Amino acid sequence: xxxxxxNQQLDSFLDNKTKDLFDKLWNIIEKNINDxxxxxxxxxxxxxxxxxxVSIDKKDILNLFSQLRENENLSFDYLRCLTAVxxxxxxxxxxxxxxxxxxxxxxxxxxxxxxxxxxxESVTSIWRGANxxxxxxxxxxxIIFNNHPDPRNLLLPEDMLDVFPLRKSHPLAEIEVxxxxxxxxxx
Amino acid sequence: MSxxxxxxxxxxxxxxxxxxxxxxxxxxxxxxxxxxxxxxxxYIGYLHRGAEKLCETMDYxxxxxxxxxxxxxxxxxxxxxxxxxxxxxLDIEVPERANWIRMxxxxxxxxxxHFMFVGAFGVDCGVFGTPFLYSFRERERLIDFFEExxxxxxxxxxxxxxxxxxxVPANFVSRVEEVLSSSEQGIKDMDGLLTNNEIFLSRxxxxxxxxxxxxxxxxxxxxxxxxxxxEYDIRRAEPYLYYNDIDFDVIxxxxxxxFDRYFVxxxxxxxxxxxxxxxxxxxxxxAILADAxxxxxxxxxxxxxxxxxxxxxEYGIYLVSNGDNRPYRLKxxxxxxxxxxxxxxxxxxxxxxxxxVILGSIDIVxxxxxx
Amino acid sequence: MISxxxxxxxxxxLLKILSIVGLMTVSAMGLIYxxxxxxxxxxxRLGPTRTGPAGLLQSVADALKLVGKEDIRPASADAWSFxxxxxxxxxxxxxxxxxxxxxxxxxxxMLTLGLLYIIAISSVSIVGxxxxxxxxxxxxxxxxxxxxxxxxISYELPLVLSVLCIAMIAQSLNLNEIIAQQTIVPNIxxxxxxxxxxxxxxxxxxxxxxxDIPVGESEVVGGPFVxxxxxxxxxxxxxxxxxxxxxxxxxxxxxxxxxxxPFGEKLGTSWQILLTIMKTSLVIFLIFWVRVSVPRMRIxxxxxxxxxxxxPLALIxxxxxxxxxxxxxxxxxxxxxxxxxxxxxVLIINKSMxxxxxxxxVKNNLESA
Numbered sequence: 054x055x056x057x058x059x060n061q062q063l064d065s066f067l068d069n070k071t072k073d074l075f076d077k078l079w080n081i082i083e084k085n086i087n088d089x090x091x092x093x094x095x096x097x098x099x100x101x102x103x104x105x106x107v108s109i110d111k112k113d114i115l116n117l118f119s120q121l122r123e124n125e126n127l128s129f130d131y132l133r134c135l136t137a138v139x140x141x142x143x144x145x146x147x148x149x150x151x152x153x154x155x156x157x158x159x160x161x162x163x164x165x166x167x168x169x170x171x172x173x174e175s176v177t178s179i180w181r182g183a184n185x186x187x188x189x190x191x192x193x194x195x196i197i198f199n200n201h202p203d204p205r206n207l208l209l210p211e212d213m214l215d216v217f218p219l220r221k222s223h224p225l226a227e228i229e230v231x232x233x234x235x236x237x238x239x240x
Numbered sequence: 241m242s243x244x245x246x247x248x249x250x251x252x253x254x255x256x257x258x259x260x261x262x263x264x265x266x267x268x269x270x271x272x273x274x275x276x277x278x279x280x281x282x283y284i285g286y287l288h289r290g291a292e293k294l295c296e297t298m299d300y301x302x303x304x305x306x307x308x309x310x311x312x313x314x315x316x317x318x319x320x321x322x323x324x325x326x327x328x329x330l331d332i333e334v335p336e337r338a339n340w341i342r343m344x345x346x347x348x349x350x351x352x353x354h355f356m357f358v359g360a361f362g363v364d365c366g367v368f369g370t371p372f373l374y375s376f377r378e379r380e381r382l383i384d385f386f387e388e389x390x391x392x393x394x395x396x397x398x399x400x401x402x403x404x405x406x407x408v409p410a411n412f413v414s415r416v417e418e419v420l421s422s423s424e425q426g427i428k429d430m431d432g433l434l435t436n437n438e439i440f441l442s443r444x445x446x447x448x449x450x451x452x453x454x455x456x457x458x459x460x461x462x463x464x465x466x467x468x469x470x471e472y473d474i475r476r477a478e479p480y481l482y483y484n485d486i487d488f489d490v491i492x493x494x495x496x497x498x499f500d501r502y503f504v505x506x507x508x509x510x511x512x513x514x515x516x517x518x519x520x521x522x523x524x525x526x527a528i529l530a531d532a533x534x535x536x537x538x539x540x541x542x543x544x545x546x547x548x549x550x551x552x553x554e555y556g557i558y559l560v561s562n563g564d565n566r567p568y569r570l571k572x573x574x575x576x577x578x579x580x581x582x583x584x585x586x587x588x589x590x591x592x593x594x595x596x597v598i599l600g601s602i603d604i605v606x607x608x609x610x611x
Numbered sequence: 612m613i614s615x616x617x618x619x620x621x622x623x624x625l626l627k628i629l630s631i632v633g634l635m636t637v638s639a640m641g642l643i644y645x646x647x648x649x650x651x652x653x654x655x656r657l658g659p660t661r662t663g664p665a666g667l668l669q670s671v672a673d674a675l676k677l678v679g680k681e682d683i684r685p686a687s688a689d690a691w692s693f694x695x696x697x698x699x700x701x702x703x704x705x706x707x708x709x710x711x712x713x714x715x716x717x718x719x720x721m722l723t724l725g726l727l728y729i730i731a732i733s734s735v736s737i738v739g740x741x742x743x744x745x746x747x748x749x750x751x752x753x754x755x756x757x758x759x760x761x762x763x764i765s766y767e768l769p770l771v772l773s774v775l776c777i778a779m780i781a782q783s784l785n786l787n788e789i790i791a792q793q794t795i796v797p798n799i800x801x802x803x804x805x806x807x808x809x810x811x812x813x814x815x816x817x818x819x820x821x822x823d824i825p826v827g828e829s830e831v832v833g834g835p836f837v838x839x840x841x842x843x844x845x846x847x848x849x850x851x852x853x854x855x856x857x858x859x860x861x862x863x864x865x866x867x868x869x870x871x872x873p874f875g876e877k878l879g880t881s882w883q884i885l886l887t888i889m890k891t892s893l894v895i896f897l898i899f900w901v902r903v904s905v906p907r908m909r910i911x912x913x914x915x916x917x918x919x920x921x922x923p924l925a926l927i928x929x930x931x932x933x934x935x936x937x938x939x940x941x942x943x944x945x946x947x948x949x950x951x952x953x954x955x956x957v958l959i960i961n962k963s964m965x966x967x968x969x970x971x972x973v974k975n976n977l978e979s980a
Contacts (some may be wrong), residue, residue, distance in 0.1 A: 362906070370653060370903045
């Protein structure tokens with residue numbers, strides 16, 4: 054699908070109100086986040102129909118997030134959700150859903166990790182609530198969150214450190230051990 | 241006499257996963273100094289069934305059933321987030337009648353879930369089952385009603401992308417009014433049993449306090465957040481369905497203590513009744529399923545994060561589609577997961593019995609925490 | 612006094628012991644059934660219905676089941692204290708029975724210091740609780756045992772002080788005499804505050820709601836008994852209900868006039884037994900009622916309530932009683948002073964509630980629907 058096509062599709066399902074909101078938020082972000090150290094901050098073309106999505110390079114996330122949080126025009130103080138999507142060959146994408154209690158803005162931030170370098174800075178220093186989300190994402194996808202205060206498994210067993218269930222390369226039931234499988238049949 | 245200090249030692253108390261008041265298979269390891277809790281280490285994951293992974297292998301309609309099983313006390317609310325996410329990707333318009341019925345069912349489910357909370361909370365506080373059974377009577381009536389509609393007591397799977405599975409029975413309106421009036425009486429009973437009881441007040445007030453700022457920082461949502469004085473209700477902040485047209489109050493607490501969390505829920509039940517009454521007045525006849533909703537849905541590529549206000553807080557569905565008839569990635573953001581993180585802040589420095597009450601006041605459902 | 616056959620003192624004693632154990636076990640089982648049924652009615656349930664007519668045999672079935680169960684001792688438990696603990700709880704409960712008056716001159720052994728004896732014996736069971744908690748090598752049990760010890764010892768004081776109020780008025784420690792003096796006015800009218808004190812402390816002594824902190828099911832899952840099973844556990848259970856029965860009879864004897872009918876009428880023995888049973892049932896029903904209605908208190912609140920509220924007020928009551936009795940002031944002043952102290956208690960509770968309530972959701976929110 055060409056880019057043009059996608060934009061047309063986008064227009065069709067975004068009503069004007071949402072579009073205005075997105076434009077406004079994007080303007081504020083462009084105006085306020087102008088740190089030179091952020092190399093690239095893109096408006097995602099494949100836009101969500103609910104939230105504005107931006108994607109950024111992984112080395113900028115702490116910088117960006119602290120600005121997003123501190124800036125009073127944005128003040129994204131609420132981390133809704135943190136997860137990852139395994140895009141197979143392209144890498145794994147870490148997704149942050151942000152919300153601002155005061156300005157009522159929603160923002161989705163994405164950062165792509167390449168498959169041979171699956172680590173990213175932890176954002177627990179910015180939102181304490183990121184703690185468990187990062188632990189879960191870490192164990193499910195094998196992403197390492199640097200400087201995480203408590204990098205243990207959360208939902209999976211403590212010793213299940215080499216299996217990453219939510220990766221696409223991991224089919225269902227591969228690690229399932231059937232009961233009594235190792236036992237010799239008795240005659 | 242010698243001046244020797246008494247040597248004291250902290251002990252670890254393992255609470256759960258088999259413990260009557262951990263609300264399922266939650267485990268926390270408390271470090272206690274006498275009765276005082278100095279540290280707490282929560283462990284979850286005992287109920288992890290990999291719902292997200294399973295949903296990636298099932299088509300969109302099959303996924304509805306999984307939502308029921310994650311949030312088994314507020315199934316309609318969980319289904320709603322999911323079907324709304326799919327509808328948003330498909331960009332289909334839901335018939336008006338279906339939306340009103342959805343709202344009624346979601347609010348009634350909130351009622352039943354809060355009834356469950358109030359009852360279980362009474363037991364956590366140490367009443368010998370009385371509030372539990374009183375609230376279960378009300379919950380039972382609601383569940384019977386849900387069974388009449390969906391055919392199942394708990395796992396309804398009644399919402400469909402685009403509307404509802406089938407129309408409600410003919411006596412729907414009168415039945416709703418019946419359960420509403422019984423629920424109203426039930427809330428009054430709860431008020432009488434707990435709200436004004438001196439021992440209950442002394443057990444719950446000034447216990448497990450979390451201020452609004454910390455609660456936001458932890459990502460708390462729902463009544464647990466509102467009890468800390470933050471007026472954040474997704475029904476108001478980002479209205480979905482027809483909440484824009486409905487008149488209701490967002491209940492907030494002041495102190496952010498256990499009592500506020502209880503009381504906010506109790507008041508919210510009254511608001512839910514209020515909302516359902518207004519929905520009933522607006523209920524129209526008409527189709528209950530959008531024409532565009534095919535049986536085997538294929539969503540266009542894209543992604544969406546839909547959140548709704550479930551009884552425990554924000555129930556979010558992050559749905560990524562690559563054009564197939566099943567989600568490419570489905571993330572369930574559950575309220576209990578975030579709320580439970582804040583437990584540490586609330587519990588440290590309180591007593592062992594408080595830990596139980598505080599955990600009860602967060603109102604976790606382990607099915608939704610572990611997914 | 613029961614004197615079956617005065618042929619041989621040994622046979623006599625044996626019969627007495629048998630009658631105690633038999634009567635107590637049966638009535639404890641009856642109480643368990645009653646509690647289930649009554650709590651069920653409060654809960655809008657039916658309670659046991661399947662075993663026997665109206666579920667009457669449920670307690671028997673439970674007893675049989677418990678006896679048939681394996682007696683498990685955890686590997687790391689301290690064998691001696693774990694195995695002996697039930698006896699330390701079980702035996703004192705039965706020993707208290709000795710001096711309990713059922714009718715005029717009908718009790719196992721009439722002791723002149725009967726009240727002192729009961730109070731002394733009732734505190735022995737704390738040793739058993741601590742042994743059970745310590746011996747089980749379980750943290751819940753340990754916490755429960757420490758709570759039991761703290762609570763039991765603390766509430767011994769208001770219990771004794773309230774008994775002292777009555778003993779001052781009756782000028783006797785003999786239960787029969789105390790009852791005999793209540794033929795006209797029961798003590799509850801003279802000393803309502805002492806009654807409240809005794810009732811509260813008795814609940815705490817028996818570890819019943821709202822003071823079931825040592826066994827708090829939602830916190831320490833049964834406290835000291837968490838590791839017990841089978842017959843040993845049922846000994847604790849029986850002791851609990853025996854203590855309930857004895858405490859209730861004691862309340863009846865001390866405050867409600869025991870076997871006597873108010874207004875000074877002389878009644879026959881069978882009427883006396885009936886009156887005792889009815890009054891006791893009333894008290895037991897009250898205890899069950901309290902159990903299903905109120906939440907559990909926290910151990911620090913319990914201690915505060917005991918040491919900062921109950922004991923000072925009890926001492927004041929004793930002082931006032933002393934003044935009234937020494938200077939031969941009119942008897943109704945006893946009642947007046949007691950009612951005043953009740954008022955003080957209510958004020959104190961209200962005040963503490965206000966402290967909790969300030970800076971809170973406005974109360975008129977309550978009924979908005």
